[in-house]
Amino acid sequence: MVQIGNVTLTNKFGLGTNKVGGHNLFENLSDEDGRQLVIAALDNGVTLLDTAYAYGHGRSEEIIGEVIQQYKREDIIIATKAAHDPARNYAFNNDPVFLTQSVEAALQRLKTDYIDIFYIHFPDEETDKREAVAALQNLKEAGKIRAIGLSNFSLEQIKVANADGYVDIVEDAYSLVAREAESTTWEYLSKHGIGFVPYFPLASGLLTGKYTADQVFGPDDWQFKRPNFQAPRYAEILAGVDVLREVGTRYDATPGQITLAWYMKHPKISAVIPGARVAQQVLDNAKAATIQLSEEDFDLIDQAFKK
Numbered sequence: 306m307v308q309i310g311n312v313t314l315t316n317k318f319g320l321g322t323n324k325v326g327g328h329n330l331f332e333n334l335s336d337e338d339g340r341q342l343v344i345a346a347l348d349n350g351v352t353l354l355d356t357a358y359a360y361g362h363g364r365s366e367e368i369i370g371e372v373i374q375q376y377k378r379e380d381i382i383i384a385t386k387a388a389h390d391p392a393r394n395y396a397f398n399n400d401p402v403f404l405t406q407s408v409e410a411a412l413q414r415l416k417t418d419y420i421d422i423f424y425i426h427f428p429d430e431e432t433d434k435r436e437a438v439a440a441l442q443n444l445k446e447a448g449k450i451r452a453i454g455l456s457n458f459s460l461e462q463i464k465v466a467n468a469d470g471y472v473d474i475v476e477d478a479y480s481l482v483a484r485e486a487e488s489t490t491w492e493y494l495s496k497h498g499i500g501f502v503p504y505f506p507l508a509s510g511l512l513t514g515k516y517t518a519d520q521v522f523g524p525d526d527w528q529f530k531r532p533n534f535q536a537p538r539y540a541e542i543l544a545g546v547d548v549l550r551e552v553g554t555r556y557d558a559t560p561g562q563i564t565l566a567w568y569m570k571h572p573k574i575s576a577v578i579p580g581a582r583v584a585q586q587v588l589d590n591a592k593a594a595t596i597q598l599s600e601e602d603f604d605l606i607d608q609a610f611k612k
């Protein structure tokens with residue numbers, strides 16, 4: 306059980322929904338596939354949904370809002386985010402008035418009375434972060450949101466935002482292949498009782514084991530210039546994936562499932578939100594929630610990805 310503000314998470318395994326309606330971010334998405342992703346999650350005990358205004362400029366929230374009408378609201382934990390301001394060509398805006406309007410608009414799209422976790426998606430350059438969070442505290446006291454989150458904030462920005470102790474949770478990039486948060490923000494977060502949710506937990510699919518050493522990426526592939534797909538980093542990561550595969554033989558599990566099970570066991574991680582493109586991936590990933598890694602296997606994986 307994890308407590309995040311006024312939210313009690315009984316199951317810390319969730320679904321990242323940037324491929325639900327996120328037409329502005331990814332090609333070849335259909336709303337129907339997105340709907341099926343959310344249904345597959347909710348029908349299989351995955352009740353934490355991580356969305357954002359930025360995913361399809363509200364479309365992800367709308368699809369989730371439609372689907373959850375068929376389920377009990379109190380069984381679902383909805384996390385959403387805002388900062389991209391359409392009136393400023395989607396530049397970030399943390400102004401208290403804008404954030405308050407964003408929460409109201411998200412409530413409409415999600416067809417619900419409250420948002421469980423509301424994150425400021427990205428910091429802007431102008432707004433005093435303490436004032437931005439104070440606006441969210443007002444919304445929390447009014448029962449419109451239940452927990453206050455920050456995403457993509459530096460340690461210095463988190464400290465200012467949390468000057469009154471109102472911040473409940475931080476979401477940031479983190480995975481076995483991107484462990485910077487361990488040395489930048491984690492100490493402060495632990496000291497102040499603030500939770501942590503990693504995004505890109507599967508390193509956009511790299512940790513699922515679907516990539517091989519002989520794969521060549523051309524200019525049309527999204528992986529083409531990504532650092533994790535360049536030598537020698539790519540080979541180092543695939544060596545780590547081989548360790549995941551070996552550990553997986555003891556649990557009848559894939560590298561991706563073992564990766565997610567590692568985050569589930571990690572005491573510093575409050576929730577795990579792998580994304581998916583199709584419903585079958587949601588089902589595959591959900592198995593991770595049932596895997597109890599031994600201490601030895603947890604440490605083996607930790608060491609394999611220390612570089």
Ligand code: NAP
Binds near residue numbers: 426508509511579590
């Ligand atoms: P991710 O979880 O690291 O990777 C998800 C992708 O991996 C899927 O879309 C799918 O892509 C592939 N995949 C997933 N399960 C698989 C399986 N079982 N077998 C094979 N491939 C599989 O990355 P992410 O979805 O970008 O990040 C997770 C969530 O974090 C997002 O959905 C979003 O909610 C959140 N997020 C937040 C921020 C922020 O700024 N706060 C930023 C990014 C993401 P393909 O099938 O297309 O390969």
